Amino acid sequence: MVTPAAASGDGWWFRAAPYGWVTAINGDVGIGPLSAPVDISMSDTLDSLDMAAMGVFEAGYGRWSFGVDVIYGKTSQDIGGGGRFFDSFRYEQKQWVITPMVAYRAIETEGYHMDVFAGARIMILEADLTGRFVGGGQETRGTDTSWVDPIIGIRGQAELGDKFFFRYNGDIGGFGVSSDLTWQAFAGLGYHINEAVSVAVGYRGLGVDYSSGRFSLNTVTHGPVIGLEVTF
Numbered sequence: 001m002v003t004p005a006a007a008s009g010d011g012w013w014f015r016a017a018p019y020g021w022v023t024a025i026n027g028d029v030g031i032g033p034l035s036a037p038v039d040i041s042m043s044d045t046l047d048s049l050d051m052a053a054m055g056v057f058e059a060g061y062g063r064w065s066f067g068v069d070v071i072y073g074k075t076s077q078d079i080g081g082g083g084r085f086f087d088s089f090r091y092e093q094k095q096w097v098i099t100p101m102v103a104y105r106a107i108e109t110e111g112y113h114m115d116v117f118a119g120a121r122i123m124i125l126e127a128d129l130t131g132r133f134v135g136g137g138q139e140t141r142g143t144d145t146s147w148v149d150p151i152i153g154i155r156g157q158a159e160l161g162d163k164f165f166f167r168y169n170g171d172i173g174g175f176g177v178s179s180d181l182t183w184q185a186f187a188g189l190g191y192h193i194n195e196a197v198s199v200a201v202g203y204r205g206l207g208v209d210y211s212s213g214r215f216s217l218n219t220v221t222h223g224p225v226i227g228l229e230v231t232f
Contacts, residue, residue, distance in 0.1 A: 017056040019227025021071070021204060022046065027219030029091065031129045032141040035216070036079050036089040042223055044077060056227075063105035065115075071097040086131045096124040097206070099151070099184075107156075114156035121149045121173060121182055123208070125217075143215045147178035157190075165190045167200060179210040188225065201226045 025040040052074070058067030072095070079089040101119025108114075128142040153171025160166055169186040173179075188202015205222040 012059070012061050013231060014060075015056070015058040015067075015229065015231045017227050017229040019054050019056070019225055020052075021054055021223060021225045023221045023223040025219055025221050028216070029127070029129060029219070030211075030214075030216040031127060031143050032214045034089075034129045034131045034139065034141050036086075036091065036129060036131070038077075038079065038091065038219055040077050040079075045075065045223075060103075063108075065103045065105075067101060067103065069097075069099040069101075071095075085134060087134045088132045090130040090132070091127070093125060093127040095126075096122070098122040098124070101151070101153075103155070111159040112156065114154060116152075116154050117171070118150070118152050121151050121184075123147050123149075123210070145212070145215060147210060147212070149174045149179045149182045150177055151182065151184075153184070160189075163192050165192070165198075165200075167202065174209070178212075179208055181207070181209045183207045186225065190229075196231055198229045198231075199227070200229065 022042050023040075023045050024042045025038050025045070027038050029036060029038055053072045054070065056067060056069045058065055060066070074094045076090070076092040079091055099119060099121050101117045103115040103117035106114055106116050124146040126142075126144045128140060130138055130140040132138045151171045151173030153169065155167075155169040157165050157167045167186075167188055167190055170184065172181075172183045174182040184204070184206045186202055186204040188200050190198050190200030192198045202225050203222070204225045205220060207220045209218045210216065211218075
């Protein structure tokens with residue numbers, strides 16, 4: 001899950017939230033002289049996903065908290081080349097998206113809370129792009145790169161009765177430090193199983209517009225999220 005429901009009170013609290021995210025990816029990628037549009041559906045992702053691990057971990061004291069959202073994915077995908085110069089492309093990547101942040105509980109009432117937060121989005125990417133020429137033959141270019149972007153954002157939760165809740169999260173960053181722009185947004189509904197355990201489903205989007213040297217990545221990754229959250 002993307003947005004934590006931090007425990008209230010004056011003492012220490014901890015939270016662990018493994019989650020699953022089924023994604024579609026739209027945009028463009030360029031490595032050296034090769035560039036290709038990326039249009040991967042959710043069903044394509046399920047077919048091409050080799051490995052994935054995702055989770056949020058957080059610790060706090062009173063209104064302050066420190067957390068990290070970790071995503072790892074290994075995918076490979078064939079992409080149409082348009083038929084003029086390239087018959088098709090093969091794109092393969094291993095990617096870590098690590099988002100540490102510090103949050104402060106700015107608003108808290110009986111049925112609603114809102115946090116403001118600041119942190120960083122760390123991208124670690126290994127990628128290979130192979131272009132298959134119309135007349136035969138192919139060319140492969142690869143990159144092994146990483147970068148860090150500052151981010152700021154807000155997150156919150158509104159209780160919808162005793163069991164259900166609405167949750168949201170949004171951030172923006174980059175500001176030209178590494179990426180021209182990076183952003184994230186999530187909205188969803190959850191259910192309290194008990195005081196310590198809840199489940200939530202929603203929709204998440206993650207965008208990045210980054211270029212350095214002969215590598216460029218301008219994509220939006222989006223799709224449904226489902227997760228389990230334990231607070232203690």
